[in-house]
Amino acid sequence: MSAVTVPKADGGVVLTLLRAREIGIALLIALVVLVTALHNSHFVDSNSVQQLLSGAALIALLGVGETLVIITRNVDLSVGSVLGLSAYVVGDLFKYHHIPVWSGFVIGTLVGVAAGTLNGFIVTALRVPSLVVTLGMLYVIRGIDGVIVNGDRIDPESIPNAFTAVGYRTLFGIPWLAIIVAVLVAVAGFAMRSFRASRDLYAIGSNPDAAALAGVPIQRRVFSAFLISGTLAGFAGALFLALHTQIDNSGGIGYELSVVAAVVVGGVAIFGGSGTVVGAALGALLLNTINQALVASRISAFWNQAIAGALLLAAIAFDRWLSLRVTKSLRSAEGAHREL
Amino acid sequence: MAEIRTAHRVAVVALSAVLAGGVLAACGSTSNKNGGSSSNPAGGSAGSSSGGASGAVKQGLKVYFIPKDTQNPYEVLADKGGQKALSELGGSVTVSSGTTDTAAAQQPSIQAAIQAHADAIVIAANDPAALCPSLNTAARQGIQIVAFDSDIQCGSNPNHLFINQADTKTIGTSEVDLLAKQINSQGEIAILSAAASATNQNAWIKYMKEQLKKYPKMKLVSTVYGNDDPATSLTVLQGLLSAYPNLKGIISPTTVGISTAAQYLDTHKDVAKRVTLTGLGLPSEMRKYVTDGTVQSFELWNPSDLGYLAGYAAASLASGTPMQAGSTFQSGSLNKTYTMQQGDGELSVVLGPPTVFDKTNIDQFNF
């Protein structure tokens, strides 16, 4: 389980392997696309590809924050509720207070900041297991959302066109939504590799005791991870509204499990210490591609969920197999080293 | 040390009790909001012009409205209609349901209605059969059972009245007709439905399939399920468009499905050029797309009127109107006498033909 911590010293090799893992997921996506396209070339026409990207974008964005949290051996189950609350609050302000377009994104993000701060505070200051805290927050935030929404609904005509444009406009044929998320993933990916603070997250997840001894400010780092996760979920709420152009109290219900699934498929170890945001984003893309491919392949709709579940299990198992092989080859490489 | 430990134990107990108590008190204080009983005298028509009915509606009737969930905007409109009806009749409505569309979430509300000795239950069932045992218990205690929006299939256990938004068959056939008119009765078409287990959707789809026999050149190639979730609806819609590049038309008999599809077509003009969309939608959600020409026409009834009619029906039954074919009741501001009819093995009344919305009339509707 935590044997992965051993080869930490060998940074170069590990990095290559992590990259190889992302390449593996990318190849899997390519395979799904290819197989489907062989059946049906329309699967790769521009509209379809755009939907592949923008359909995965929100889960991928939530996956970035979730990755940071999971790397520290925690989990954030409240992201779906935060997204729903943020989306509704922004929609409500558009409808009844006619706020400027840009402020929609700011306010949505702030809702997330508040939720992330609260999660982070409870988990770190009160030292409470995050699974329980965020499960509780899932209910609490969804309930608050319901009390605020109170049966209302925000219609497309209440939301400024300039705001919804973010949801459907494209640049060189790529949806804005996908570009925004890709940029954020890239920034996060860069940050995770370059900054000391982000490397601390891996240290905390691989071995908390060692990290503490090494002087890593654990509580502060874990708090930041929750803050970022909440913030991104809030921002994702604004994007959700831009994409779907209407909102009631049901936005983002059940997303928490989709996000965790995407992150796990993307190669992030659920017990912390390893994984990348790029992998998580690719995981989201893979799952969405599979869902869309099933319909495009004219497979009966009743089979969708069963096949998606089986593929999810296969992905987890494959990932484990891969990492076992990696550890093995590392060990033998190490052994060879010693012999020399 | 021992002192501290005892103190700690006391603190834990006290704190949990206080916290729990606090939460409960906070909820309790706002609990009675929905009751909204009113002592308005019965509006005008309380006299009995009705045929087999037994005269005036009783005062102070307690009716439980149990929607699919408490937040579904469509159901909220219907519940408000029901509240309006009962307040006109001098009774009260309690709206009670869960936050998820499951039978289990509606069960406690039925029990609460039984325990409160409600006079009638008006329910939009999340499952056609799962609630039958509890509803039957309710009926045996003298509570009148009325279903609306999504019917129950309980046989005669219990007997109930279904308030049909529009004749089930008419909805199915008219949507096919509506689409046929727009695509010259030919080409591949598909259905974008809600959940696979949704009773009302499946009933309409059944009649759509029958009606399609009249259009030999129209071919139903697929039915996909968006689970009334916009993201899932979008994904399956795109899959559908890839799977059937020659698709000419889509019928989406669910408000979430049609508005999601309309937004997609609105932002993909190339697809909108070849694919025609119709179905059941709320005018307020669809106005934008009808005004800009993305969608030509779709249909629905007034959900508020539906709830209003259900409220009148429930009140009438609870006042002694027999639950049988031929019984009649008044419907307040709908200005119509409704007659219960036996059709498809169950008792129902039909609100009226669905309204078709297009550019010419959509601005007149605000629900």
Add this chain to the structure above:
Amino acid sequence: MSSDLATPATRKDASAAKSSGAREPVWRRAARWETGLVAVLIGVLLWASIKSPTFTDPSTAFYFGVNTGYIAVMALPMTFVVMTGEIDLSVASMLGLSASMVGYLWHHGWNIWAAFAVALLVGVVGGALNGVLVARFGLPSIAVTIGTLTLFRGLAEVLLGSLTIPTIGDRQFPQWLTNIGVNSIPGTQVSWSMLIFIVLAVIFGVVLHLMPLGRAMVAVGLQPEAAQFAGIRVKRMKFWLFVLSGLMSAFAGILVTLQQASVSYNVGNGLELTVVAIVLFGGVSIFGGRGTILGVVLSVAIVGSLQMALTQLNVSSDKQNIVTGVLLLISVIVPNGGEALRRAREFVRRRAAHEPG
């Protein structure tokens, strides 16, 4: 202060709790939580009896049983699974799959008992799948069971699709069986599913607290490696616990089918988080090794009677969600908060000792 901040967030805390638990008997730590639960339960019952005119109606007890009995049945094996440091998120989907299997076979003319047997078998097989993936291949249970959550529900959809059983032309389920949904045990207000839960709870309680197997589970949850060295076959135990969880969930599927006298593929959708919430609120540690069946039973009683009372008082379901969430938060914050309080007090005392006067 600084030394406090330096302690790692989660696992470490758990192990800290474990080591302090070693100094004082585990049952005593747990007993405190249960004392709190008893107080909360009494508070809830008193409050509900005063506030809600129908709460003291005898039928409340029966409805409570019907609503929570089958969910509570899933909470028992979940307790075992969580005790050993794992989690099973597929329980509600397994309930749905088992119920759908009963419906499917009934639709195809099978005898009801044969259909039940197959449904239970499906539970065993599904649980074994979880067990193999977790125990044998060492995959994280949270990930595996999210996968099987999707898979089992998907298979249920494949079996029934848009059908609700019994559909037109089907036989009705045998009425003497479906009566468990409408009639209580004669002479009482206890529902059959609640009786079944109570009997099972006694059995699970005896196994957990009085038998070597239970002590082994605790050991596995506290120190998996040490347990392994002590000769406990950790993998095999986990495998069988997942099988048990599958079997019991399948049984809950049969119960709910009978109570509702019908089945659709989406029955029990989303209940997994409810079950987890009940178990955690019952004082079972998410890190394993700590928890009692009594706590879970009390938790069932509190959650179930709260739901009854709040619905009777027509508190909106959104606010009920808030209550559920707050209860969960309390369940972890209060014990830890007490600890924090003690830490703070010790800190102050040390300060006072250092300073003169």
